[in-house]
Amino acid sequence: MFGSLLKTLSRRSAGAPPASIDTIRSAAHAREFAELQASAARASFDQGRVEEAKQHCLAALAAHPNAWQAHAILAAIDLPGEDYLALLRRIHAHLAPRTYVEVGVSTGDSIRLVGEATRAIGVDPEPNLAGPLAPNQRVFRQTSDAFFAEHDLRALLDGLPVDLGFIDGMHQFEFALRDFVNLERFCSRESTILIHDCYPLDAPTATRERATVFWSGDIWRLVLALKKHRPDLAIHTVGAQPTGLAVVRNLDPASRILAAGLERICEEFLAIEFEAIADAKAEKLNLFPNDWERVKTLLGEPRRAA
8 A cells, every 4th residue: 555655646746846754644544544434434324324424425535535435425325226327227128229329338338238129339439348249239449529420320220310329428528518419410309318427426526637536527517508508408317326317308300509509608618617506406407316217207108119
């Protein structure tokens, strides 16, 4: 522990003095205290003492702002119920989409949730697949901007629209906005687009540049932008841990409002700080209960086989 800590703390910018032994010891003690508090929080949470668990988490983060275990427990407290992958599995089973497009594949945990009859396309410049994909699942190794510029998505889907889309790529607002614009034009009125990481836990984890292990970025800005500039959309952010899953319906593939104002919209919402929503986060981000029977009502009727 002290060996790696010493290496980390001894790095310095040009002209800065090396870390002192006292600094190293202080940092080590802070990390150790944070780990103990996080462990206590887990024990309290598992035993149903939620407020006690929350206080342990806050103490851990006060000692060490990057105590990811404390962040994860706080997320479970704020967003009770099953996580986003379990919810995504339910959505696939309910909608039985003919086509599915996922931006941001990572290890492939989410794209593997599709049914055998679903044509699934994933886009990720550096996927780290944990295993082989099924024959109906295909991943394009490129950025989403490049993918949509170079491919005719409708042709890749044999002329069908995108029944279900999932945005889980770059954790920065402008990338997610472009992904939404690009996906919507290949959708139909009955399609659904899901957006991950749009309900941030707190200010340190809601930044554009990653400074914490637990991090959702500034995708929350996308919900604000859609609410203002596309009031025709039905937007509900389901409180699925760790960082919410927005369900967007009533899509309009003919709309060019976002595409035409892309630069202006980005500038407008990048100027909004997290503090502007912190005290009314649930209202401003359209938080919806993570209860499957209620979530189903957002999705419309499942597609029936012809």
